[in-house]
Amino acid sequence: MDVKNKWDIIIVGAGPAGSAAGYTLAKKGFDVLILERGRQPGYKELFGGRVYAEPLKKIYGNELSGAPIHRWVKKEKLSFVDGNKLVSLEYQSDTSTSFTTYLPQLAKWMADKASEAGALLVEEVTVDRILYKDGKVVGVGSGPDEAYADLVIDAEGVNRLLLEGLGLVEKLKPEQVAIGAKETIKLGEDKINERFGLSKGEGMAWLLMGSITDYIPGGAFVYTNKDSVSIGLVLHLGHAIKEVKEHISQMVEKLRLHPQLRNLWIDGDIMEYGGHLTPEAGPAMMPKKLALNGLLITGDAGGLLLNVGYTIRGVDFAAYTGYLAAEAAIEAHEKGGFTESNLSVYEKKLRDSFVYKDLTRLTGMQDLYSDAKMFKALPKLAVGTASRVFEIGLETPGIWNSFTQARKEAGFGLFSLAWKGYKLMKKM
Amino acid sequence: MRIVLGIKWVPNTQAVRFDPKTGTLIREGVPSIVNPHDLDATEFALKLKDKFGGRITAITMAPPAAIMGLQHVIGMGVDDGILASDRAFAGADTLATSYVLAKVIERIGDVDLVVFGQETIDSSTAHIGAQVASWLKLPYVYYVEELVDYDESKKEIVFRRKLEDREEVYKVKLPAVISVAMHSQKPRPVRMSYKIRAKLENPIQVWTNKDMGLDPRCIGLKGSPTIVAGITWTPEVPRKKQVFKGDPKEAVKWLIEKLKEEGVLPF
Amino acid sequence: MSQEQSKQDVKPMKIDDILQRDVWDVDLEPHITVDSSKCEKCPTKPCLYLCPAGCYVLAGNKVVFSYEGCVECGTCRVICPMNAITWHYPKSGKGIMFRFT
Ligand SMILES: Cc1cc2nc3c(=O)[nH]c(=O)nc-3n(C[C@H](O)[C@H](O)[C@H](O)COP(=O)(O)OP(=O)(O)OC[C@H]3O[C@@H](n4cnc5c(N)ncnc54)[C@H](O)[C@@H]3O)c2cc1C
Ligand SMILES: Cc1cc2nc3c(=O)[nH]c(=O)nc-3n(C[C@H](O)[C@H](O)[C@H](O)COP(=O)(O)OP(=O)(O)OC[C@H]3O[C@@H](n4cnc5c(N)ncnc54)[C@H](O)[C@@H]3O)c2cc1C
Ligand code: SF4
Ligand code: SF4
Numbered sequence: 201m202d203v204k205n206k207w208d209i210i211i212v213g214a215g216p217a218g219s220a221a222g223y224t225l226a227k228k229g230f231d232v233l234i235l236e237r238g239r240q241p242g243y244k245e246l247f248g249g250r251v252y253a254e255p256l257k258k259i260y261g262n263e264l265s266g267a268p269i270h271r272w273v274k275k276e277k278l279s280f281v282d283g284n285k286l287v288s289l290e291y292q293s294d295t296s297t298s299f300t301t302y303l304p305q306l307a308k309w310m311a312d313k314a315s316e317a318g319a320l321l322v323e324e325v326t327v328d329r330i331l332y333k334d335g336k337v338v339g340v341g342s343g344p345d346e347a348y349a350d351l352v353i354d355a356e357g358v359n360r361l362l363l364e365g366l367g368l369v370e371k372l373k374p375e376q377v378a379i380g381a382k383e384t385i386k387l388g389e390d391k392i393n394e395r396f397g398l399s400k401g402e403g404m405a406w407l408l409m410g411s412i413t414d415y416i417p418g419g420a421f422v423y424t425n426k427d428s429v430s431i432g433l434v435l436h437l438g439h440a441i442k443e444v445k446e447h448i449s450q451m452v453e454k455l456r457l458h459p460q461l462r463n464l465w466i467d468g469d470i471m472e473y474g475g476h477l478t479p480e481a482g483p484a485m486m487p488k489k490l491a492l493n494g495l496l497i498t499g500d501a502g503g504l505l506l507n508v509g510y511t512i513r514g515v516d517f518a519a520y521t522g523y524l525a526a527e528a529a530i531e532a533h534e535k536g537g538f539t540e541s542n543l544s545v546y547e548k549k550l551r552d553s554f555v556y557k558d559l560t561r562l563t564g565m566q567d568l569y570s571d572a573k574m575f576k577a578l579p580k581l582a583v584g585t586a587s588r589v590f591e592i593g594l595e596t597p598g599i600w601n602s603f604t605q606a607r608k609e610a611g612f613g614l615f616s617l618a619w620k621g622y623k624l625m626k627k628m
Numbered sequence: 629m630r631i632v633l634g635i636k637w638v639p640n641t642q643a644v645r646f647d648p649k650t651g652t653l654i655r656e657g658v659p660s661i662v663n664p665h666d667l668d669a670t671e672f673a674l675k676l677k678d679k680f681g682g683r684i685t686a687i688t689m690a691p692p693a694a695i696m697g698l699q700h701v702i703g704m705g706v707d708d709g710i711l712a713s714d715r716a717f718a719g720a721d722t723l724a725t726s727y728v729l730a731k732v733i734e735r736i737g738d739v740d741l742v743v744f745g746q747e748t749i750d751s752s753t754a755h756i757g758a759q760v761a762s763w764l765k766l767p768y769v770y771y772v773e774e775l776v777d778y779d780e781s782k783k784e785i786v787f788r789r790k791l792e793d794r795e796e797v798y799k800v801k802l803p804a805v806i807s808v809a810m811h812s813q814k815p816r817p818v819r820m821s822y823k824i825r826a827k828l829e830n831p832i833q834v835w836t837n838k839d840m841g842l843d844p845r846c847i848g849l850k851g852s853p854t855i856v857a858g859i860t861w862t863p864e865v866p867r868k869k870q871v872f873k874g875d876p877k878e879a880v881k882w883l884i885e886k887l888k889e890e891g892v893l894p895f
Numbered sequence: 896m897s898q899e900q901s902k903q904d905v906k907p908m909k910i911d912d913i914l915q916r917d918v919w920d921v922d923l924e925p926h927i928t929v930d931s932s933k934c935e936k937c938p939t940k941p942c943l944y945l946c947p948a949g950c951y952v953l954a955g956n957k958v959v960f961s962y963e964g965c966v967e968c969g970t971c972r973v974i975c976p977m978n979a980i981t982w983h984y985p986k987s988g989k990g991i992m993f994r995f996t
Contacts, residue, residue, distance in 0.1 A: 203825040233824070239659070239920070239988030244967060246996035302995050322827050324703060324818045324988035342820035343986075359969040361984070372973045379970045381947040383913070384995040428995065441941040441974050448947050453907035466904050469647070471656075472995040473913045475947025475968045640992075643918035657994035661920050703987075814923060818987040875955045 207233045209529065210340055210349035211319075212327050212362060214241035214311040216515045217499025217522035218355030220259050222314035222321075224526035230533075232319040233347065234311070235340065237326040241311035242304030245357075246382060246476035249423030249430040250405045251306065252298045252513055255520040255554075260313065268305040270426040271403025272296035275396070281410035281420075282583035284459050300403045300423045300430075302384075303515065310519070330354070330362050336493035336539075337366075351494055351538040353525055355518075358477045358500040368487045368497075375438035376481040378418055378507075381448045382432030383456060385468040389427045395464050396424055407511070410579025412455055416443050417575045419509060420455050422464075429465050431455055434512075436480055449473070478514065479505045482559050490550070491543035496525040504550075506558050517555055524549045573611075574620060580610040581617075629682035629778075630740045632733055633673045634760070635666040635701060637694035638750040646861065662697045664810075666745035670701045671813035672772070673743045680778060683707045685736060689717055689728045698832050703823035704816055708831035710736070716837045719849035722751075726759030727846050732835065733764060740783070742805040746771065754807070761805035768805045769798045773812040910949035914964050922989035925962040926982075927971070933979035934958040941974045966991045 209225055211218045214236035222234045238244040250273055256264050274296050279288040315321045329341040330352060339348035340362075356362050358377065363369045389400075396404050406422040413420060418434040432452055435444070452473075456462060478500070479485055485503035490496065498504070499518030506513040528546035535542045550556050584606025588597050607617060643658045662670075673684050686701045688694050689712040698709030712732050720728070733739055742764075744757040754770075761768035769787055776786040776797060783802040788795060789809065825831070837847065844850060870886065872879045887893045929951075934940070940958060942951040948964045951971065967990055972982040984990070 203821045204828060205821065205824075235820070237984055237988070239661075239992065243659075243988075243992045243994075244990075246966075246993055304993050304996060320824075320828055322820075322824050324700065325820045325823055326984045326986050327820075328983075343817065345820040347820065347824070359972075372969070374974050377973060379945060379947065379968065382996060425995075430996075435945075437945070437970070437974055440945055441939065444941070444944045447910060447944050447949060449910040449913055449949060450907055453913075457905065457907060462904070470903075470908070470913060470916050472916050472993065473947075474917065474966050474991070474993055474996045475970065476966075476996075477969050477973070640918055640920065643992075645916070659918060659992050659994070664920075700988075876957075879955075 205345075205347050207231050207347065207349045209233070209351045209353060210235065210347060211353040211355055212330075212340060213355035213357055213499075213501075214238075214314070214321060214323075215245060215307055215355055215357055215499060215518060216310060217357075217501070217518035217525075218353065219307065219310035219314045220519040220522035221353050221355060221498060221526045221529075222319040222522075223310070223317050224259065224523050225529060226314060226317035226319035228526075228530055229318075230529075232314075233349070234314060234319050234321045235325045235327050235342075235347075236311070236321065236323045239324055240304075240308060241321070241323065242307030245303045245307050246380070246474045247303045247515060248380065248382070248421045248432065248434075248512055249300050249425065250298050250403075250511075251301060252516040254297060255516040255523075259519060259523045263313065267309050268301055269299040270302070271300045271398070271401055271424055273298045273300060273405045274402045275398065275404040277404065277406040279406065279408040279410075280579035280582035281408050281412040281458075282579045283411055285583045285587055286408070286410075286460055287579075287582040287586040296402075298405070300405070300425050302425065306515070327356075327362060328365075330366050330495070332366060337495040349494075351496065351529055351532075351543075353522070353529070354495060354497045354501050355499050355522060356501050358479055360501040363487060363497065363501060368489075368492075369485075372477075372485075373438075374441050375436075376479065376485045376503075377477045378434045378436045378480045379440065379448065379475060380432055380434040380478055381452050381475040382430055382473065383452055383470050384425070384428050384430050384472045385456070385465045386428045386471045387465055387468040391468075392424050392427065392429065398424065405511075407509070408455075409509070409575070410583070412458070414443070414445060414451065415576040415579075416440050422461075428471060429468070431465070434478065437477075448475070478507065478512065479503045480507060482506070489540075489547075491528070491540060491546045493540045493543075494538050496529065496543060496546055498522045498525045504555060504559070513558070520553070521550065521555060524553065524555075577610040577612055581606050581612060584609055629676055629680045629780075630738055631673050631676060631682060631684045632736060632739050632742045633666075633670060633684055633686045633701065633706060634729060634742065634744045634756065635670070635686050635688050635697055636663045636745075636748050636750075637661075637688060637690045637697035638663045638748055641749050660693065660697070662700050663745055663748045663750075665747060665749070665808075667701075667704075667815035668810055668813040669743045669745040669808040670704055670706065671815040672775075672808045673741075674705045674816065675813075676741070676775065676778075677705070679775075680780065682740075685710060687712065687729060687732050687736075689713070689720070689725055689732070692834070695832055699823070699826040699830075700818065702826035702831065703818035705819065705822055709833070711832060711834045712840070713834055714837040716844065716848050719852060720847065721852035721854035722753050722755035722759060723853060724847050724849075724851035726756050727763060727851060728840075728842065729756065730760045730763035731840055731842055733760070735835070735840065740802045741785070742766070742803070744805070744807040746807050746810040757805055757807035764803075764805065766803055766805050767800045768807075769800060770807040771809040772806045773809045914948060917964075917966070918992050918994075919963065920989050920992065921963050922985045922987070926967075926985040926990065927960070927962050927965060928981045929958070929960040930979045930981075931958060931960070933977040937975075937977045937979070939976060941976075942971045945974055946971050966993075
């Protein structure tokens, strides 16, 4: 059987990065093949629950309104947890810049958009190597077969086995990634609105830190979907390998059954459970180059994700880097071909965009968050102060006194606390 | 050899859960797959093609989504597919299903061998192979595990099958219908080039009843004498939840003792 | 409310029971293999706690691995200090099928 085996562009992975690239390129008339290992795009994907919309609007324009959007986030909450007590900061607004969804649904929608634009999407194919010949990437291989292209876009996600196989990156180290585990709990639309104080179509994004991860750097999350809630936690592997004391699923179960939280989703039904890695190290885990002869690297595979503790921007970053890669490919093609020097406009586009700006400006925050001592002390400080202020026995305590006592208990010097606070504010 | 392969696109029954609160099945988001035992049939057919050449056409009677199932087996090496799909076919029991499939096979014409799986995971009747053979008045060998011999000039083929207590060898004159024993093969993976062909060229025809012109009394709900009188659930038996911790060898001994105590083991 | 449900509301579920909510098309061939002789010498055995699907369990003092419930996250590959794991993605679209994650 003679099958077509040469394409303008082959994209590996129909995640947000690959599908956004495929959509943009196919719209321009390129002959695009997208290879996806799952039986359906999205079947292999898991995230927390919230997507920032602005970058997607840049790519899809008004078509985004057709996306599987569950709720627009109008309530943000940040909580410090110490044992059975928690202190929260809540922000409410009547405008919204992000929505909740299931990533498998969104990824399917994005892949369908690429197909409609003319890209050929082929599922159930696990690419096992990128073909490299005479100083450039020429295609991909899977088992006994090879397919060739002038340009390969790597959008394979965080594990990036293909880049490792090419020798472009080393095997991931525990310090570079975090493991996330998640349960989706079916509850019903009305119950969610009632229990979370939301109107129809409005959602909530909630991050928690402290004893909820056993003080392992990372955090827990709660997102409201249309008729379910997503709850889960993220643990930095570098810390977790040393500090974890019980199975991660049991930590998720403790979150589900936490005395202050469990009534929110009581009598709900667990619909699904899963785990996935996420990049943590930011620029430190990027390959030396993101554009090479015949190859562009996008999304999680390139380490192009922002995690600042209170929020993860992965899906929108991945989609936007896929979009920029496509733009770069279009320009390189006009200049005469997909050589490294023509394609390097991708790195320039990244530098000029919010992606690099955020990554370089905010990445230090990860260090602060993964500063184990600080990570433990902050929740203790917040909860310790609040419990002294609010748990009134006979005497009414003063706020400053309560704070000072809690600070000492948490092991903070006044000066070091001020310094850390200053560093954090500067980053933000 | 001209081979027709019957496959069924079934819900992954492992994902169907029973909701104890409402007493109904939870079907939301249950993905469909090619009936796993039909992949044994596919592998068997592909082996015949590897050896003797020819062409394999996969057929299925199903709603349009089953095209994904046909593409899956084309991705494994099957040549093309036919989807028999029409609202008029809906609600069919095994009799009406096998009737449509038999008519599809007749319409393909010049078929040497029809290959089915042993049974499906969502109904497990194992009717279809036998019924199709009856409609077509062809010999039927079920639980086939292995090809023994094929004489192309005489159009005679020899199969081996295993039953609980014996092995049997059958020589049949083609055309014939077989079903392949489940778990008897090691289905090959989907290949990139074949799967690209499946999606790019989409070598799948859709046959509606307009194309087939079948008697409305023999198809769909009308052609289905079976009546589902009711569905009941086996109650959940409370578990004893005894866990033996320690050396696996000791654990086995302990388990055997326990099972004897419970009267599960007869000796 | 059924008994099963109310129990689930107050007691943590075991990983094996939680995984009942997921769906796989399990490949006949394992996509991950573990050299268990290396596990014997492994000082920390982080896989026991951090494989989200609980694919690594202790039986006696042996680490036993089963691939069927794997959610293909890659964690074990990254954390194994002994390089005991040969790790691939499944083929043919097999393995985990996430729908609500
Ligand atoms: C626990 C957790 C919580 C998160 N929370 C959020 C959040 O709330 N908001 C947010 O925006 N982001 C979040 N993220 C991050 C976000 O999920 C990722 O950044 C984003 O999905 C990356 O997109 P991608 O396209 O680069 O990679 P992926 O989404 O991983 O897609 C890669 C695709 O490539 C396919 N593939 C891989 N290898 C091959 C191969 N060899 N052959 C063929 N196909 C292959 C995969 O099947 C997959 O479909 C979270 C991540 C985790 C783990
Ligand atoms: C009263 C009644 C109503 C029903 N209504 C419906 C309905 O509305 N919709 C519905 O989807 N099902 C319906 N069914 C189920 C359906 O009739 C059977 O699933 C179908 O006839 C095949 O039977 P089986 O699954 O037991 O296959 P088996 O006989 O166990 O299958 C043996 C082999 O036959 C082949 N095969 C089976 N089915 C097909 C097929 N469709 N196309 C090609 N090859 C096949 C496969 O190779 C399979 O391995 C109904 C059943 C009854 C009794
Ligand atoms: S971490 Fe690796 S070597 Fe250690 S027990 Fe687990 S699989 Fe074995
Ligand atoms: S890949 Fe993830 S789910 Fe699979 S065995 Fe390894 S740690 Fe467990």
